Amino acid sequence: MRLTLDTRQRMGLSPELRQSAQVLQMDSQELSQYVERLAEENPLIEVQYPIGEGRVKSGKSNQHLLQYAAGPRHSLQDHLMSQLRLLALPKAEQSLVAYLIGCLDDHGYFAEKVEEVAAILGVGCQDIEAGLSCVQSLEPYGVGARNLQESLLLQLEHTGRMTPYLRLLIERHLEQLSSNQLVRVAKELKISLKSIQESCNLIKSLNPRPGNIFDHGESTVYIVPDIYIMKKNGCYEAALHSLSSPQIILAESSLSLSGMDADEGTRRYLREKREQAGWVMKCIEDRKATLCSVAGAILKLQQSFFERGKDYLVPLTLGRIAEELELHESTVSRAIRGKYVQCVWGTFELKYFFPTGIAGEAAHWTPDALKRVIRDLIEGEDKRAAYSDRRIAELLLEQGVVLSRRTVAKYRESMRIASATGRREYPV
Incomplete structure (x- = not known):
């Protein structure tokens, strides 16, 4: 038998850091289920959810908070x-x-x-x-x-x-x-x-x-957004939604046991559970801080969207956000997974704000932005001589956008806009 010594260095996450990464990646429902399970295992953990101006304690008889948002469907x-x-x-x-x-x-x-x-x-x-x-x-x-x-x-x-x-x-x-x-x-x-x-x-x-x-009977997904964007004093701000994350507090009834004449085994058990609770509380707070930072960076780099709507979304990558915040790209990826933001235009998954650009000279254009330009050209045309797809491609080229006639037709059809023949109006 021949023995060899492997001297290569291996990097890995400690259990605590792995848990922190997992908590960051969880969506709001997964996080709630996670802390509920911890509360069953750890007598020091008590979970609360904000409702209105107060808070309600979690319990086995309570439904998940998201279900409170669900109203009857009307088909x-x-x-x-x-x-x-x-x-x-x-x-x-x-x-x-x-x-x-x-x-x-x-x-x-x-x-x-x-x-x-x-x-x-x-x-x-x-x-x-x-x-x-x-x-x-x-x-x-x-x-x-x-x-x-x-x-x-x-x-x-x-x-x-x-x-x-x-x-x-x-x-x-x-x-x-x-x-x-x-x-x-x-x-x-x-x-x-x-x-x-x-x-x-x-x-x-x-x-x-x-x-x-009307609703056709499919399952309806009710979303409590993690972030909401609001305009305050003329400026847009990103803030955490109060319902998106549960709050962990230390149960007073169990804490009182640590001050009593308990045996060493009991005190050691309570210390371990206190440390676990403290670390989870820190993970949740770090999750909130990272979410706020990422949402703030998205707000900064996609400000035209929040001011003018989805047609003004610009290409954006995870790497650009990571560079802006001096974070690892994987951290940004975990932060946006399954998270939602609410703004004046509706509720969107955070990954929505990372559209890819069009290849070639139109790399700084998103498909939605190009559709807007095409729609604007069609709305401004003389209906007695409606633009053909080839003519629209020529007009886009004058704006520095290289698109084939076939791509113009694909975008036009996706907006349910008729061809030049279908749009033509006849003189009367």
């Missing part, structure tokens, strides 16, 4: 059922309509076949049609339709805007209108292009998916 079916209960319908008819409400898809459409539903319920097709008419009388108008045309017609009828001319356009020329073939429709119907444009604008103002304004 499309819930909304329709609440209206159905107000109608004076016979019990059998009300049951049938309730069944039909349950058949609606996420967009609010009735996607089943009338004959199949009638067979399942053991009623006639005319009963299903009558039940659907009842569903279609409920708000939001347009639900219960079997296709887009029927939904649009229902919306116009219920709002008192239906005309024979609009019905004709929707029933026979909707596809042509959607592809902006206004001149062709005007010639076919022998009416003015101006009338076609006005009717087309009215139809576009309707909701093609009336059920989408």
Whole structure:
């Protein structure tokens, strides 16, 4: 057997530093669960959560604090059922309509076949049609339709805007209108292009998916942001959210034991638990300080976002924040993991503020910023000679941004903006 001596140096984290790194990386829910487990193991640890102006103690009978934020979900079916209960319908008819409400898809459409539903319920097709008419009388108008045309017609009828001319356009020329073939429709119907444009604008103002304004039943995630950004005396400031982190205090009842005539084993046990509690309290305070520092650096380097919105987000890297704060990049990575910030524009995960730039000469532009520029160009164009994607790419080049026509088209389509043909308006 041959023995060799390995003299290479190995670097590693002590258990305490490893715990500190783990605490920094935890999101608010993980941190709460972690300290709850510690409180079960350590009699000196007592966990408190701030609610309003006071604090509540944690206990096995308490729900997690985040659950207090959760309100009942209100789905499309819930909304329709609440209206159905107000109608004076016979019990059998009300049951049938309730069944039909349950058949609606996420967009609010009735996607089943009338004959199949009638067979399942053991009623006639005319009963299903009558039940659907009842569903279609409920708000939001347009639900219960079997296709887009029927939904649009229902919306116009219920709002008192239906005309024979609009019905004709929707029933026979909707596809042509959607592809902006206004001149062709005007010639076919022998009416003015101006009338076609006005009717087309009215139809576009309707909701093609009336059920989408409601929750579709997926699990809702309730977030207590770790940081909030507010404007104070004309300046933006980053502060910790009071609900994002539990507070650990030392339990007085257990501390009193250390001053009594306890045996050496008990005193040693209490010393160990006091040291553990003290170190965890320090880890949580360090986590708060690091979070505040990282959020402050993000605020500084992404100030245009907080002042003007998401279109003004600039490329940013973890290394840039680490350099700003003189921290290791891995520390910044742990600090932003699963953490959220609340500001006037909404609630965002911290990693949202680290978008990558576009390769090449447009490296200082983010995709959102480029979309804003493209949208601004389109909004300012002459609609009688709408810009093609190639022309938009040429205009961007004049601003020092190199984008291919294909990339321009991809960004335009992601914003649901029609092509030049679809945006063109005809002189009247």
